[in-house]
Amino acid sequence: MAAADCSPAPPAPAHPLANPGYGKRSAPEQLPRSEADFVHLYPREASIAAYIDRLPEGSAIGYKALAANIAAYGQQACASSLRRLSDAGHLRLIKEHLLLADNSFRWVTRTYFSRTSRDDAWWKTFVRGLCGVDVTERERERERERERQQVRDQAPGTEAETAPEAEAQPAGSSAATARSLAYLTLAQLGRADARMTLSAAECAALEGLAAKWLARGATPDHLTVALTAGLPSPLHSPAAIARTRLENKMPPEPVNARTIAAQTVEVNRVVMVCIGCDNDETTVKLIRGVCVDCRTEMEAEMEAEAGMETAGEAKGDGGSSEPARTLVDTARRAAEIRASAGLKSRKGKRGRK
Structure with missing residues (x-):
């Protein structure tokens, strides 16, 4: 009998905070947390949504940060899930243009998360309501x-x-x-x-x-x-x-950690940004927080994944065999659908960091 390996596994890194002024923000007026919050989502998206929901304010929740801290999913899976969570009404990526007390300006990007699913109209009203907000008072609150x-x-x-x-x-x-x-x-x-x-x-x-x-x-x-x-x-x-x-893992000294909150006068402009490619609503059409190109890719991925699962079930293996091949076939099918729709290749574009 081989001797058991008793050496401890290396600890996973704690989930990082984003740079000051960036990162996760919780949307207002959410329902209390319950076991039914994400039952309408597929298992992967439900798991990632539950993980994000429990992260503290200001956490980095781009696809790279998520993949580095959720062992079950890689960067491609996390990027796809963020698009699907936006489509399901749980996420919006927002850029806020801040007017500072010294009359300078600064853009910050925040990802607003809601465990309570919201429709497009609610998100649009919420985002427009951010314009003119006194961020200093908001941060104090x-x-x-x-x-x-x-x-x-x-x-x-x-x-x-x-x-x-x-x-x-x-x-x-x-x-x-x-x-x-x-x-x-x-x-x-x-x-x-x-x-x-x-x-x-x-x-x-x-x-x-x-x-x-x-x-x-x-x-x-x-x-x-x-x-x-x-x-x-x-x-x-x-x-x-x-x-x-x-x-x-001691955090760095907060040399300028509160600069934005301390100096900000107000948000003087707000734009919604595609969760997949960072293009904002002034340059692309957004539908539930996802641009047309990223939406086509998302739908192609979902169609290809559904096809792979059906093929796997037909073989009697539950669709769990050959995961690497499944990912390749999914990407290939997505590329084919994009080409048939006359859309450009998205090679090298994988969404937010």
Whole structure:
């Protein structure tokens, strides 16, 4: 019998944040999270949508960032899924032209995500409503909401369940109320993954490093993801894993991290951008956030994939054999459909980074 390989698997990188001012933004007025949020999607798109839904604000959610952090799917699959999520009403890519306090201008690109599917009319109304918004106040409100959420998370009863030392402290004692947000975030890691449950002494020892993360702009959610994503199996020492990640993945000092929010006066122009190719609505026609060219390619891919699945089922293998050949046939069929429609080849164009 061959000896088992007990060496730990290398940990997957924590999902990265986008540059300041960019990245994921949650659309307003969403319904509460439920198990039925993405049941109308195909399994791949449902899985990626659920992953995006749980990422903190400002996360990078281009196809490269997703492929680097979701082991099951590569860049081509993630790029295709982003187009399909836009078509299903869950995503829109928006460019905002910001007027800054010093009378200079700056474009930023944000990906707005909604777990609640929206139709094209809703998205268009929402996007037009962004024009003229005081971004400084908007960012302040986001910060206030984060602070309110942190207060809710630390409400009486929650801390007693998650903080290792809370049970030993009398209600209202200074030691129980003086715990920092960094300490509490570490103490709650066991909620995200039971294997990362830390003792009171371990939380205290790592508190300083975690506090540096928060001081450099990381949110408690981002810190939690960084310390629990892609854990090795078996996991022998959660405290050692936490220390290594806190030290090696420390965010850079926020030299200009709040420059946009601090200086912005308002959004003076907003354009919707194709999620597949970055062309904006002033140069191409967009239908549910996808331009005509990218839509043709998306529909060709879906048709080719459906054909491959049907052929696989006819063979009795469930369509799961020869995945590499399936991808090649899908791309070939998409190219054929594009050529028959008189569209140019999209060689080398794969969507957002």
